[in-house]
Amino acid sequence: xxxxxxxxxxxxxxxxxxxxxxxxxxxxxxxxxxxxxxxxxxxxxxxxxxxxxxxxxxxxxxxxxxxxxxxxxxxxxxxxxxxxxxxxxxxxxxxxxxxxxxxxxxxxxxxxxxxxxxxxxxxxxxxxxxxxxxxxxxxxxxxxxxxxxxxxxxxxxxxxxxxxxxxxxxxxxxxxxxxxxxxxxxxxxxxxxxxxxxxxxxxxxxxxxxxxxxxxxxxxxxxxxxxxxxxxxxxxxxxxxxxxxxxxxxxxxxxxxxxxxxxxxxxxxxxxxxxxxxxxxxxxxxxxxxxxxxxxxxxxxxxxxxxxxxxxxxxxxxxxxxxxxxxxxxxxxxxxxxxxxxxxxxxxxxxxxxxxxxxxxxxxxxxxxxxxxxxxxxxxxxxxxxxxxxxxxxxxxxxxxxxxxxxxxxxxxxxxxxxxxxxxxxxxxxxxxxxxxxxxxxxxxxxxxxxxxxxxxxxxxxxxxxxxxxxxxxxxxxxxxxxxxxxxxxxxxxxxxxxxxxxxxxxxxxxxxxxxxxxxxxxxxxxxxxxxxxxxxxxxxxxx
Numbered sequence: 001x002x003x004x005x006x007x008x009x010x011x012x013x014x015x016x017x018x019x020x021x022x023x024x025x026x027x028x029x030x031x032x033x034x035x036x037x038x039x040x041x042x043x044x045x046x047x048x049x050x051x052x053x054x055x056x057x058x059x060x061x062x063x064x065x066x067x068x069x070x071x072x073x074x075x076x077x078x079x080x081x082x083x084x085x086x087x088x089x090x091x092x093x094x095x096x097x098x099x100x101x102x103x104x105x106x107x108x109x110x111x112x113x114x115x116x117x118x119x120x121x122x123x124x125x126x127x128x129x130x131x132x133x134x135x136x137x138x139x140x141x142x143x144x145x146x147x148x149x150x151x152x153x154x155x156x157x158x159x160x161x162x163x164x165x166x167x168x169x170x171x172x173x174x175x176x177x178x179x180x181x182x183x184x185x186x187x188x189x190x191x192x193x194x195x196x197x198x199x200x201x202x203x204x205x206x207x208x209x210x211x212x213x214x215x216x217x218x219x220x221x222x223x224x225x226x227x228x229x230x231x232x233x234x235x236x237x238x239x240x241x242x243x244x245x246x247x248x249x250x251x252x253x254x255x256x257x258x259x260x261x262x263x264x265x266x267x268x269x270x271x272x273x274x275x276x277x278x279x280x281x282x283x284x285x286x287x288x289x290x291x292x293x294x295x296x297x298x299x300x301x302x303x304x305x306x307x308x309x310x311x312x313x314x315x316x317x318x319x320x321x322x323x324x325x326x327x328x329x330x331x332x333x334x335x336x337x338x339x340x341x342x343x344x345x346x347x348x349x350x351x352x353x354x355x356x357x358x359x360x361x362x363x364x365x366x367x368x369x370x371x372x373x374x375x376x377x378x379x380x381x382x383x384x385x386x387x388x389x390x391x392x393x394x395x396x397x398x399x400x401x402x403x404x405x406x407x408x409x410x411x412x413x414x415x416x417x418x419x420x421x422x423x424x425x426x427x428x429x430x431x432x433x434x435x436x437x438x439x440x441x442x443x444x445x446x447x448x449x450x451x452x453x454x455x456x457x458x459x460x461x462x463x464x465x466x467x468x469x470x471x472x473x474x475x476x477x478x479x480x481x482x483x484x485x486x487x488x489x490x491x492x493x494x495x496x497x498x499x500x501x502x503x504x505x506x507x508x509x510x511x512x513x514x515x516x517x518x519x520x521x522x523x524x525x526x527x528x529x530x531x532x533x534x535x536x537x538x539x540x541x542x543x544x
Contacts, residue, residue, distance in 0.1 A: 061085040298413045322416035457497040
């Protein structure tokens with residue numbers, strides 16, 4: 001058996017514990033203060049909603065102020081010496097004094113242990129010896145039975161009543177309902193009772209009145225919560241598509257399962273191809289029509305010239321007239337100048353003496369007159385029949401000759417027009433462009449603008465011998481732009497083609513002031529020669 005502790009030893013341990021209690025309490029308070037300080041730094045300070053900081057002295061001061069206001073006591077209200085509330089510094093000092101701990105004596109310590117239920121804790125620690133296996137089994141069995149009894153709510157008997165004697169009993173809190181007078185009957189009394197009882201502070205058992213909801217509805221009801229959730233979702237996602245989460249699928253039919261020969265892309269390509277072919281055919285028809293018009297027009301002009309001037313029309317003459325009259329329609333006043341250009345002195349020198357055929361109209365009339373004079377003795381019937389037969393044959397022969405000549409002339413004109421087919425195509429394009437409605441039809445062909453050649457004082461050899469950078473230094477490409485006005489071009493030409501500037505450029509480019517030296521049609525291009533390094537031996541001075 002272990003020895004029991006003496007009373008002196010127990011007293012010393014109790015005194016030591018009493019000394020440790022204030023230190024432990026102060027340490028806990030410091031921790032709480034530091035924790036509260038961290039919370040205040042991290043989060044915003046909570047307001048005193050229920051007026052917990054209002055003490056009885058503060059309430060008395062509020063009552064005195066209200067009383068003075070009601071009685072209209074100006075002496076108290078305006079007197080600076082009258083203090084309804086205590087100074088905050090003095091209130092803080094009182095709070096610090098009240099927070100100081102009173103000394104704990106031995107009697108107080110024993111009373112605290114008895115109330116906390118730790119009276120025999122020291123004896124249990126002394127008697128805490130290793131128990132045998134049997135005693136452990138009994139303890140476990142009794143513990144199990146106690147737990148079963150407590151689970152089924154059975155009373156533990158009179159033994160527990162003895163143990164509860166030393167435990168502190170918690171006072172049963174009775175619900176005290178605060179009754180306030182009717183504010184409509186006596187408003188001042190209601191206000192006074194409201195402040196005295198601190199009716200704004202919520203207490204247990206108070207009814208919670210919700211002004212936003214129907215009191216008949218229960219918040220814990222599952223249906224109510226579902227309805228609220230549905231309403232919130234509907235309001236939050238009111239701008240969203242309700243079917244956005246569902247994936248719409250479309251079934252394929254037989255037409256889309258297999259690839260048909262006539263697909264939409266293929267039809268589109270065929271339509272475009274057909275359209276281009278149709279445009280090409282229309283263009284060819286237009287060109288052919290224009291060509292036939294030119295041929296008929298030039299053929300009529302040449303036949304008229306042949307009939308009026310009796311000139312033989314050869315291939316060179318047809319080509320010359322075609323080139324002259326193909327693009328221009330001359331007026332009557334301008335025909336003289338055109339004919340003077342066509343039938344010049346060379347034409348009449350090459351023409352020679354005109355020869356008359358037997359089939360000509362004049363010679364036919366002459367022969368007919370001679371025949372009539374010789375055959376005066378014949379009868380009138382025979383002469384009339386013979387003349388009728390001759391005139392019929394001659395007319396048929398003349399028609400054949402005219403058709404043949406016209407056909408030959410038309411073939412020559414066709415050859416001449418075919419040589420100028422590009423001009424006809426350009427004329428057709430211009431007509432189509434003027435009749436076009438859309439911009440795509442207007443932009444049928446890109447046309448280059450003709451630019452007059454300009455060398456700016458440089459010779460061909462200068463241009464070929466100089467580099468691009470040297471030529472750009474002399475005259476830039478922007479100065480050669482076709483869209484520049486004539487005034488700017490003339491100004492640049494006067495500035496660039498000065499003799500002094502050209503001489504300096506040649507001197508800088510070709511190492512000379514004049515043009516390049518040309519021998520045997522060869523151009524000598526100057527090349528920078530590498531500098532020769534001199535290797536001269538240095539003379540050593542004789543040492544003295």
